[in-house]
Amino acid sequence: MRTLPCLALVALLFPLAAGAAEVTLSRADLAEIAPGLWSAPGLVLPDEDRTLPIVGDQNTEDGTRLLRHLAGRGGINGFAGLLYDNRDRGHAPLRPDLFPRLTRLVYAPDLVEAGLDYGLAGQIHLPAVVLGNSSTAVTAGPAPRSLVRLAMTRPMGPHLAAELYQRNAVYIYPEHRDHDAADLFPANWPYTITSQGSSGSDRRFLIAVAMTLAAFPADTMAALRDRGLVAPTVQMILRRNLAPVATREDYLSGRTHPAAFEPGQIRIGRMVAQAAALPADEIPPMVRLRVIDESFRQAAGLAGLDERLFDTTSAIARIWRDFDWQREMIVSADETADPNGRPLRFEWRLLAGDPGRVRIEPLDPAGRRARIVIDWHAPWTLPAPGGGEEYDSRRHARVDIGVFAHNGAQDSAPGFVSIAFPAHERRSYGPAGPEDTPRLVSIDYDAAGRGADFDPILHWTAPWSDEARHDDDGRLLGWTRRWADGRERFVPFADLRPAGGARYRIDRTNPRQPLLRFDE
Structure with missing residues (x-):
C-alpha cells in the first residue's frame, strides 16, 4: 500500500467542520456473518443537523448553488442516513468542511490495529447508505x-x-x-467508481457523488435505499452526465463506460439536477445477468486454467486461454426486474472491441437474452484522452459488452460481459479450417524473453513457441515446439490437455514471472 501522511498532520490541514457528526465503529459493534466478513447491526447514525449548511463555503464546485437552493426549498434527502467511510487513514479524505452535515465513520483503535479500516472495502457491511474511498494502491x-x-x-x-x-x-x-498507456483491468464492472490517475484523483468524484446523494428527493432516496438501488442509480447518473455524453446514443456507447473515468469529464451540476428530478416511480432497475451456455472452459490452454474469471450479479468476466478462433456465449438478463413493475426492454451494446469480430444477437423481442459470438482479438491501440506528455494512446486487450435495461423512463446503469485476451502472447491465425473459421497457426509464449509484461496472478510465461500441425481434415495433431535454447520437438495434441497427463505445471518460484514447465 502507499505510504500515508500522519493523521495528526491531516487533522491539522483539514480540521473537522464545526458540528460535523462522527460515529465510531469498534470490534464490539461487529457480528461475524462468515469467516472474515462482519456486519454492524447496532451502528446508529445521528440525525442530520439541518441547522448546518448542506454545502460548506469552501465548496465551489458547479452545482453547489443548486444544491443550496434545493435544500432551502425542502423535500430532498440531504445527508440523512448517509455515512462517509475514508479507508486510507486520512491520506485523501473528503474534507469535512465541504459537507458539514455528512456523518463520518471513525474506526476504533482495535479495528485500526486489525487493518479493517484500510484499503479495499467489503469485509464490513454497514447499515447505511455509504460513500467511501481509499486513495491507495498495492505498490x-x-x-x-x-x-x-x-x-x-x-x-x-x-x-x-x-x-x-x-x-x-x-x-x-x-x-x-x-489504465495509463495500457488498460490492465481484466474486466469492466459497475461496482466501483475508478478515477483516472493516482492518489487524490478520486476526490472530485467524492464531491460529485456526495452532492448527488444529497439531491435525491426524500421519497426517491427511501425507495432506492429499501430496494438496494442507490449505487446502480448513482452509476447511471455519473455516466449519463459525463462531458462527452449529449444523447441517449452517447450514453449507450463505449466512450461513456471506460474502466476508469477522467475527473475533468464529470459535470457535477448536471448530476445534481438529474438526481433532484428523479421521481420514485421512475427509478431504473439493476441489471442482473447469468450465463445460460458458453464455449469458455473450466480447464483451458496448456496450463488447464479456468477461463471463467467471475460470474456476479451485474458483471461476467472471461479470460481467453484456449486455442479457438471463435467463442460463443448465451447470456440472460431475464432476472432483471423493474422496482415499480414497469415493462423492460434491453439494449446489448459493444462498448470495447472490434465490431467486425463481435456479433450480438438478441433472442427475444424484448432482448432479455442474447447470443454473443466473439472472434479472437489481438491487442489494439486507441487515443488516450488526458494522458498528456506521458502517453497519448492506450493499449487494449478486452472486449466489453454493456447490457442496459430501459423502463420507459430511464436507462439503467450497465451490466457487463467482459472477455480479456492474453496480450502477452503472440498468436497467429491462418486460413479457414473445415468449419470455415480461421485456425491457430502459432503461439509465442515467451513473454519473459521478450520483456512483455503480464499479470502474474492470471497468467504465466514459458520459454518456447508452438507451431500447429493439422491433418488433411484440419484437425489439430499437435505442435512443433521450439525452445529459446534452440531445441525443437513435436508435441502430440494429447499432451496439451490436462486430461492427457500432468505434463504441465506452473512454477511460482519467481512470483513476478510464473513459469510454465513441461515435463518432457
Missing part, C-alpha cells in the same frame, strides 16, 4: 495493482464488490497505473 510485492484490479483478481473479491453494490455502498478508488 509493493510481486503483483502491484490498483485496489479495483485487486478486487477483480483475488478470491471472493468480485463477489464482495457485487454485494456492496447491492447494499447501497459507493466506493471510489484511483486506477494508479492500471
Whole structure:
C-alpha cells in the first residue's frame, strides 16, 4: 500500500467542520456473518443537523448553488442516513468542511490495529447508505495493482464488490497505473467508481457523488435505499452526465463506460439536477445477468486454467486461454426486474472491441437474452484522452459488452460481459479450417524473453513457441515446439490437455514471472 501522511498532520490541514457528526465503529459493534466478513447491526447514525449548511463555503464546485437552493426549498434527502467511510487513514479524505452535515465513520483503535479500516472495502457491511474511498494502491510485492484490479483478481473479491453494490455502498478508488498507456483491468464492472490517475484523483468524484446523494428527493432516496438501488442509480447518473455524453446514443456507447473515468469529464451540476428530478416511480432497475451456455472452459490452454474469471450479479468476466478462433456465449438478463413493475426492454451494446469480430444477437423481442459470438482479438491501440506528455494512446486487450435495461423512463446503469485476451502472447491465425473459421497457426509464449509484461496472478510465461500441425481434415495433431535454447520437438495434441497427463505445471518460484514447465 502507499505510504500515508500522519493523521495528526491531516487533522491539522483539514480540521473537522464545526458540528460535523462522527460515529465510531469498534470490534464490539461487529457480528461475524462468515469467516472474515462482519456486519454492524447496532451502528446508529445521528440525525442530520439541518441547522448546518448542506454545502460548506469552501465548496465551489458547479452545482453547489443548486444544491443550496434545493435544500432551502425542502423535500430532498440531504445527508440523512448517509455515512462517509475514508479507508486510507486520512491520506485523501473528503474534507469535512465541504459537507458539514455528512456523518463520518471513525474506526476504533482495535479495528485500526486489525487493518479493517484500510484499503479495499467489503469485509464490513454497514447499515447505511455509504460513500467511501481509499486513495491507495498495492505498490509493493510481486503483483502491484490498483485496489479495483485487486478486487477483480483475488478470491471472493468480485463477489464482495457485487454485494456492496447491492447494499447501497459507493466506493471510489484511483486506477494508479492500471489504465495509463495500457488498460490492465481484466474486466469492466459497475461496482466501483475508478478515477483516472493516482492518489487524490478520486476526490472530485467524492464531491460529485456526495452532492448527488444529497439531491435525491426524500421519497426517491427511501425507495432506492429499501430496494438496494442507490449505487446502480448513482452509476447511471455519473455516466449519463459525463462531458462527452449529449444523447441517449452517447450514453449507450463505449466512450461513456471506460474502466476508469477522467475527473475533468464529470459535470457535477448536471448530476445534481438529474438526481433532484428523479421521481420514485421512475427509478431504473439493476441489471442482473447469468450465463445460460458458453464455449469458455473450466480447464483451458496448456496450463488447464479456468477461463471463467467471475460470474456476479451485474458483471461476467472471461479470460481467453484456449486455442479457438471463435467463442460463443448465451447470456440472460431475464432476472432483471423493474422496482415499480414497469415493462423492460434491453439494449446489448459493444462498448470495447472490434465490431467486425463481435456479433450480438438478441433472442427475444424484448432482448432479455442474447447470443454473443466473439472472434479472437489481438491487442489494439486507441487515443488516450488526458494522458498528456506521458502517453497519448492506450493499449487494449478486452472486449466489453454493456447490457442496459430501459423502463420507459430511464436507462439503467450497465451490466457487463467482459472477455480479456492474453496480450502477452503472440498468436497467429491462418486460413479457414473445415468449419470455415480461421485456425491457430502459432503461439509465442515467451513473454519473459521478450520483456512483455503480464499479470502474474492470471497468467504465466514459458520459454518456447508452438507451431500447429493439422491433418488433411484440419484437425489439430499437435505442435512443433521450439525452445529459446534452440531445441525443437513435436508435441502430440494429447499432451496439451490436462486430461492427457500432468505434463504441465506452473512454477511460482519467481512470483513476478510464473513459469510454465513441461515435463518432457
